[in-house]
Amino acid sequence: MSTKGDQILDRTLSKVGGKGLFVKELEVAMAEGRADLAVHSLKDVPMELPEGFALAAVLEREDPRDAFVSNDYASLAELPAGAVVGTSSLRRQSLIAARYPHLVIKPLRGNLDTRLGKLDRGDYAAIILAAAGLKRLGLPQRIRALLDPADSLPAAGQGAMAIEIAERDDGIDLMALLAPLNHEATAQAVTAERKVSKVFGGSCQVPLAAFATVEDGQMHLRAMVATPDGVRMASAEVRGAAADPEALGQQVADLLRAQDAVGILASCLSEAAQADADARSATLAGGAPAADA
Ligand SMILES: NCc1[nH]cc(CCC(=O)O)c1CC(=O)O
Numbered sequence: 001m002s003t004k005g006d007q008i009l010d011r012t013l014s015k016v017g018g019k020g021l022f023v024k025e026l027e028v029a030m031a032e033g034r035a036d037l038a039v040h041s042l043k044d045v046p047m048e049l050p051e052g053f054a055l056a057a058v059l060e061r062e063d064p065r066d067a068f069v070s071n072d073y074a075s076l077a078e079l080p081a082g083a084v085v086g087t088s089s090l091r092r093q094s095l096i097a098a099r100y101p102h103l104v105i106k107p108l109r110g111n112l113d114t115r116l117g118k119l120d121r122g123d124y125a126a127i128i129l130a131a132a133g134l135k136r137l138g139l140p141q142r143i144r145a146l147l148d149p150a151d152s153l154p155a156a157g158q159g160a161m162a163i164e165i166a167e168r169d170d171g172i173d174l175m176a177l178l179a180p181l182n183h184e185a186t187a188q189a190v191t192a193e194r195k196v197s198k199v200f201g202g203s204c205q206v207p208l209a210a211f212a213t214v215e216d217g218q219m220h221l222r223a224m225v226a227t228p229d230g231v232r233m234a235s236a237e238v239r240g241a242a243a244d245p246e247a248l249g250q251q252v253a254d255l256l257r258a259q260d261a262v263g264i265l266a267s268c269l270s271e272a273a274q275a276d277a278d279a280r281s282a283t284l285a286g287g288a289p290a291a292d293a
Pocket residue numbers: 041042043044128129130132133157158159160161292293
């Protein structure tokens with residue numbers, strides 16, 4: 001299926017419902033019996049699914065890291081003062097602004113081909129993309145450097161794909177049929193990450209990162225919230241039994257709260273409201289930005 005989200009990605013996506021739109025359209029297809037299941041990049045799936053829908057499986061995670069892509073430079077550290085870096089993710093923007101205040105961050109929208117095209121025609125010195133998307137689409141050679149999660153903490157669910165199903169009345173147990181595709185450690189990790197995101201307002205456009213690794217049943221969960229300029233930032237980490245991912249997510253959220261995460265995000269939310277208003281007037285003038293995870 002080609003969704004409206006695909007067709008209008010470059011123009012007014014934020015106006016018609018943001019990234020959740022892709023998910024919503026496929027949910028409508030399932031509800032109408034035109035599809036039995038939907039495959040999503042989990043990063044784009046809202047924290048709360050509508051009544052009657054469920055995630056049946058989370059597939060083994062691809063590389064969760066952010067990738068540095070450039071034709072002229074090998075890493076963020078090599079970029080000269082004033083170099084333009086493309087990203088529409090508030091999370092990536094705030095992390096870059098905090099570590100490399102001499103760089104200029106400009107919005108970058110569109111599908112992967114569009115974004116790479118804008119880099120290649122010289123609009124940006126470098127762009128930041130999810131490594132998973134580049135690898136899955138057969139473009140791993142475009143990756144010049146992978147950003148260490150310690151420097152650029154991934155978004156909740158980044159690199160994981162999920163299969164969503166709808167409740168049905170024909171007696172077919174899709175949940176059971178799809179269960180073998182579920183990757184337990186990935187499912188535990190993303191459940192903890194999405195819990196953090198849910199605590200701080202779900203799919204709201206805020207600079208929020210949450211990233212968990214699981215090894216031998218033990219989880220290491222890190223999370224961060226920041227202002228878009230990277231000036232204020234709260235970060236926290238916990239370790240514990242991977243079997244209780246929601247509890248670990250809540251623990252990290254509590255640690256972030258103790259560092260005034262709510263205050264940090266509140267300033268973002270008022271800026272987001274302003275950006276939204278700007279987007280609406282820009283739409284009237286013919287173009288509108290849509291932010292990314
Ligand atoms: N923001 C959109 C989006 N949603 C999922 C991916 C890539 C695959 C993934 O992260 O799982 C991307 C592109 C990107 O962030 O560069």
